[in-house]
Amino acid sequence: KGATFTSDEADRAIFRFQEYLRIDTAHPTPDYASAATFLRAQADSLSLRHETLEFVPGKPVLLLKWPGRRPSLPSVLLNSHTDVVPSEPHKWTHPPFSAALDSGGNIYARGSQDMKCVGIQYLEAVRRLKAAGFAPDRTIYLSFVPDEEIGGTDGAGAFVASDAFKKLGIGVVLDEGLASPRPEFRVFYGERSPWWFVIRSRGAPGHGAKLYDGTAMENAMRSVEAVRRFRAAQFDLVKTGAKAEGEVVSVNLVYLKAGTPTPTGFVMNLQPSEAEVGLDVRVPPNADPQALEKRIAEEWAPSSRNMTYEFKQKVSVYDMFGKPALTVANSSNPWWTLLEEAVKNAGGKLSKPEIFPASTDARYFRELGIPAFGFSPMANTPILLHDHNEFLNKDEYLKGITMYESIIKAFASYNDKDTESKAEL
Numbered sequence: 473k474g475a476t477f478t479s480d481e482a483d484r485a486i487f488r489f490q491e492y493l494r495i496d497t498a499h500p501t502p503d504y505a506s507a508a509t510f511l512r513a514q515a516d517s518l519s520l521r522h523e524t525l526e527f528v529p530g531k532p533v534l535l536l537k538w539p540g541r542r543p544s545l546p547s548v549l550l551n552s553h554t555d556v557v558p559s560e561p562h563k564w565t566h567p568p569f570s571a572a573l574d575s576g577g578n579i580y581a582r583g584s585q586d587m588k589c590v591g592i593q594y595l596e597a598v599r600r601l602k603a604a605g606f607a608p609d610r611t612i613y614l615s616f617v618p619d620e621e622i623g624g625t626d627g628a629g630a631f632v633a634s635d636a637f638k639k640l641g642i643g644v645v646l647d648e649g650l651a652s653p654r655p656e657f658r659v660f661y662g663e664r665s666p667w668w669f670v671i672r673s674r675g676a677p678g679h680g681a682k683l684y685d686g687t688a689m690e691n692a693m694r695s696v697e698a699v700r701r702f703r704a705a706q707f708d709l710v711k712t713g714a715k716a717e718g719e720v721v722s723v724n725l726v727y728l729k730a731g732t733p734t735p736t737g738f739v740m741n742l743q744p745s746e747a748e749v750g751l752d753v754r755v756p757p758n759a760d761p762q763a764l765e766k767r768i769a770e771e772w773a774p775s776s777r778n779m780t781y782e783f784k785q786k787v788s789v790y791d792m793f794g795k796p797a798l799t800v801a802n803s804s805n806p807w808w809t810l811l812e813e814a815v816k817n818a819g820g821k822l823s824k825p826e827i828f829p830a831s832t833d834a835r836y837f838r839e840l841g842i843p844a845f846g847f848s849p850m851a852n853t854p855i856l857l858h859d860h861n862e863f864l865n866k867d868e869y870l871k872g873i874t875m876y877e878s879i880i881k882a883f884a885s886y887n888d889k890d891t892e893s894k895a896e897l
């Protein structure tokens with residue numbers, strides 16, 4: 473509470489953030505080896521035991537452990553991903569792996585918001601708690617996972633499916649959230665499920681000068697029109713304030729593919745016999761997935777118009793118990809109350825809990841019924857994840873460390889009969 477940094481401590485914490493940011497872990501060729509080496513050195517400097525779990529060769533999951541005094545209590549997992557999305561360096565004012573600090577205190581790098589900030593803030597918070605002599609009751613684990621940006625199958629997905637994970641007895645997880653342009657921090661208790669699919673249409677080919685019914689292009693365009701009507705209706709709910717971004721189904725066309733290619737372009741006087749449309753759809757946890765699939769089958773890709781659809785990615789909105797994969801974010805969940813109070817105690821405020829509009833690794837934990845909150849402590853910060861000139865201000869970064877100190881302390885000290893008996897199941 474009220475913890476501050478000496479200017480030396482601040483400089484060192486900022487420098488370690490910059491070091492992590494300078495490791496190029498961008499897809500499609502992330503340097504996971506260097507990230508792992510860096511993180512193991514951090515663990516050693518904190519006297520934390522670490523394990524490198526290589527479920528898939530070349531894709532290390534780093535697991536750090538701060539043992540609690542009461543190891544029978546469910547433990548706390550602080551998760552972050554080590555990979556970042558690609559960037560277009562020439563469109564940045566500072567190179568994306570420079571971690572340049574400008575005169576206003578902004579640190580520019582790919583991953584400065586998504587989410588190397590969080591990974592290093594966990595470590596810095598542990599560093600400060602250890603220095604202050606804090607001893608956790610519950611065991612604290614830190615996981616650094618690869619591949620979140622490409623779906624997490626070989627990262628968090630492999631991790632949660634492992635025996636190693638089951639043995640950890642995780643009771644609550646923290647994972648990433650989003651920056652907040654306002655003074656309140658944002659927090660997420662669920663997320664939309666990605667449905668990525670292609671719609672294919674077929675029709676009789678023919679001369680480019682002929683008007684006739686049932687061409688592949690016409691079939692595809694009728695679908696696109698239906699998709700766009702639905703998209704507009706969903707978007708209107710957001711625009712009018714009736715629903716939050718994460719509470720509607722988003723639908724976006726991500727590619728169109730049709731035509732008969734030539735070495736220099738396309739044949740102009742031939743109506744093609746096939747067309748394909750790619751869609752990124754995100755389904756809120758409380759939506760009716762069956763109704764949506766019916767809409768896809770009947771309106772967007774009706775077989776009566778020679779259309780088919782194929783899912784490339786279809787994440788269920790339900791957890792393993794068949795319930796919407798949501799973490800309770802009210803006072804009936806003690807972890808929620810602890811989080812809210814811990815942020816408050818550190819001088820912060822949470823805005824109303826939200827559904828994350830995209831996907832994070834938190835879904836893998838919620839799928840198992842483990843409570844997981846998405847929280848990246850960045851207030852007064854424009855949302856720049858996946859954007860050019862991604863940055864985080866050094867003061868917001870430092871403030872975030874104190875948020876985690878408070879949260880880790882609260883979670884690690886939480887003692888409750890109910891959760892204890894659950895742990896023994």
Ligand SMILES: CSCC[C@H](NC=O)C(=O)O
Pocket residue numbers: 620621622623624666785830831832
């Ligand atoms: C299907 S996993 C995709 C994960 C990705 N996550 C962050 O951007 C996303 O598109 O939301």
Ligand SMILES: [Zn+2]
Pocket residue numbers: 553586587620648832
């Ligand atoms: Zn992320």
Ligand SMILES: [Zn+2]
Pocket residue numbers: 557586621857858
């Ligand atoms: Zn991302």
